[in-house]
Amino acid sequence: MVRPVLCPCGLPQPYDACCGRYHAGVVGAGAVGAPTAEALMRSRYSAFVKGDAGYLVRTWHPRTRPGSLELDPGMRWTGLEIVATRDGTAFHTKGVVEFRASYRGGSLHEVSRFERVDGAWVYVDGEFPGE
Template sequence: MTAPIDSANCLCLSGEPYSQCCGRFHSGQAQAATAEQLMRSRYSAFALLDEEYLLRAHHRSTAPASLDLDPAMEWRRLDIVGTSNGGPFDTEGTVEFKAYYRHGNERGVLHENSRFVRENGRWFYVDGDVRA
């Protein structure tokens, strides 16, 4: 994994520096307070090929043994379409997002409604429904 320069804007496009946004979650210095923060940090982790973080942020009931991350996949932009629950005092929530990518000459959008749960104060990704 190659982390962006700490002062550079975060890959999730929050407008915050990486070190103050997803970087603190990736390093383990902090935990995401909301489902949306976890979603953003997962997007950045995919862009950085950070398999360790992605597996750590995945709920044990649905977590794969490993991930097959493609270094040729370029994640370009994340748009949060909407959220339902997923706040600091909720136990579950959903985040609908569009993640734009380029893979070789192909460009596309992953549009998903992701489900999250919070256990012992920590958010985890459970699964998602890909939308057309």
């Protein structure tokens, strides 16, 4: 029996049942969107791991979204740790997720802000504590 590929986001679920279901559709077009800011953060991390720049752009707030996004094909992401969350549930319109994303040779520590646009969670921007 073939074991399913675990999701890169760190949750103990197969990729297809976790972040893969968000990556498969376009947010706002009848596809399943991330239900919380943390779920969106995890799915965006997984999109970096998978090299899915299209998903990253689609889930970026229109106010802060870049025109295009070039990912480094040599970057090897190795793990995600959620440090803290504030708000960002079905009962909120804004949320904050603090995380550490490890990559070969280092890590990225960010406090990310998220908002709902037309009911869907999107990434707004982030700050790097201590920099």
